[in-house]
Amino acid sequence: MLPVSEPLLAGNELSYLRDCIVTGWISSAGSYIERFERDWAAYCGRRHGIALTSGTAALQVAVDALRLGPGDEVVMPSFTIVSCPLAVVRAGATPVLVDSEPETWCLDVDQVAAAITPRTRAIMPVHVYGHPADMDPLLELAQRHGLAVIEDAAEAHGCEYFSRRAAGWRRCGGLGTVSAFSFYANKLVTTGEGGMVLTDSDALAERCRSLRNLFFASRRFQHEDCGYNYRLTNMQAAVGVAQVERIGDMLERKRRVGARYDELLADVPGIRLPTRRQWARVNRWMYGIVLEDEIGMDAVEFAACLKAGGVDTRPFFLGMHEQPVFRARGLFEGVRLPVAERLHRRGICLPSGPTLTPAQIESVVGTVKDVVGFATQRQAMAGQRIRRRG
Numbered sequence: 001m002l003p004v005s006e007p008l009l010a011g012n013e014l015s016y017l018r019d020c021i022v023t024g025w026i027s028s029a030g031s032y033i034e035r036f037e038r039d040w041a042a043y044c045g046r047r048h049g050i051a052l053t054s055g056t057a058a059l060q061v062a063v064d065a066l067r068l069g070p071g072d073e074v075v076m077p078s079f080t081i082v083s084c085p086l087a088v089v090r091a092g093a094t095p096v097l098v099d100s101e102p103e104t105w106c107l108d109v110d111q112v113a114a115a116i117t118p119r120t121r122a123i124m125p126v127h128v129y130g131h132p133a134d135m136d137p138l139l140e141l142a143q144r145h146g147l148a149v150i151e152d153a154a155e156a157h158g159c160e161y162f163s164r165r166a167a168g169w170r171r172c173g174g175l176g177t178v179s180a181f182s183f184y185a186n187k188l189v190t191t192g193e194g195g196m197v198l199t200d201s202d203a204l205a206e207r208c209r210s211l212r213n214l215f216f217a218s219r220r221f222q223h224e225d226c227g228y229n230y231r232l233t234n235m236q237a238a239v240g241v242a243q244v245e246r247i248g249d250m251l252e253r254k255r256r257v258g259a260r261y262d263e264l265l266a267d268v269p270g271i272r273l274p275t276r277r278q279w280a281r282v283n284r285w286m287y288g289i290v291l292e293d294e295i296g297m298d299a300v301e302f303a304a305c306l307k308a309g310g311v312d313t314r315p316f317f318l319g320m321h322e323q324p325v326f327r328a329r330g331l332f333e334g335v336r337l338p339v340a341e342r343l344h345r346r347g348i349c350l351p352s353g354p355t356l357t358p359a360q361i362e363s364v365v366g367t368v369k370d371v372v373g374f375a376t377q378r379q380a381m382a383g384q385r386i387r388r389r390g
């Protein structure tokens with residue numbers, strides 16, 4: 001079975017890890033933590049990095065750092081991971097969902113503008129599957145209404161956005177008031193599990209550091225607020241430092257995989273390929289395809305056929321407005337977001353890891369073509385039967 005993604009740990013990971021073990025710096029103090037925070041913040045063009053245990057923790061700390069709470073609303077896409085609304089719900093605030101653009105799969109900026117109310121305190125754009133959200137209009141909206149921007153860049157390592165405001169290319173994660181990253185094993189830069197908040201604000205950075213570490217005050221075992229233990233270990237950070245050293249190579253590999261899929265799938269009927277806006281430099285973190293209606297199969301059946309052919313896939317997100325966990329809490333009742341709903345039912349992520357070889361990509365495409373052929377033939381036969389009966 002060809003997996004969806006495998007990490008590439010081919011640089012200094014082992015040597016830095018050995019260093020942690022030999023020196024005994026295995027916990028959350030140690031030089032690799034600071035180095036990882038500094039390197040990643042610098043790469044993304046930010047002043048501060050606060051390393052955390054996951055991307056989910058990073059979103060939670062970001063929301064908490066901004067002191068969002070009951071009565072506050074945060075506008076975000078429905079088509080994202082549960083970590084986004086969870087961070088808001090856990091703070092007692094309310095997520096307000098908008099639909100996605102059918103092309104980039106990122107939140108629809110016009111719908112964000114329409115969703116702003118006097119209770120809105122923040123916008124949470126998500127750069128979905130490695131395509132940046134259109135940040136300029138969001139930042140303008142935020143400025144006009146005095147809102148914070150929590151940029152979820154978990155899937156957008158190394159992606160860039162051409163900002164008309166800044167008159168230049170800016171790295172994703174370097175645009176919001178705060179940004180959140182995940183370093184889970186399928187991300188371009190991985191620490192196994194891990195995350196980070198980036199910001200330019202000294203005050204927010206200080207609060208994030210306190211939140212990460214149980215809000216210890218200057219006096220030992222005295223606490224000034226409710227914190228978490230979300231401390232990354234020096235060992236994880238050591239892996240992260242080695243990974244950041246090779247981000248250029250990782251990006252290049254991912255882009256090569258994406259470009260080859262673009263080329264080989266271009267003339268396959270019934271499949272919509274990921275787009276790229278002019279203002280975006282993408283990383284093709286997950287190479288997603290969307291099945292057109294002429295393919296008489298939904299994503300679940302299509303994925304099962306690919307699996308039978310030895311190709312593992314991942315489904316697209318199930319929109320947050322369709323999640324039982326939130327419906328049970330009375331959230332998003334009656335909300336219909338057709339783009340997010342369609343993406344979930346028709347979208348599939350193909351194997352996209354940095355270790356994929358050209359032969360493996362060709363083999364995936366061969367299997368995709370077989371399944372498309374089968375689905376089209378079955379659809380035609382069903383059509384004939386209906387006509388005969390008619």
Ligand SMILES: Cc1ncc(COP(=O)(O)O)c(C=O)c1O
Pocket residue numbers: 053054055056057080081083084126152154155181182183184194195
């Ligand atoms: C967009 C997005 N945000 C947040 C997260 C949460 O990251 P983690 O799995 O590290 O908690 C993920 C995870 O993949 C993600 O895709």
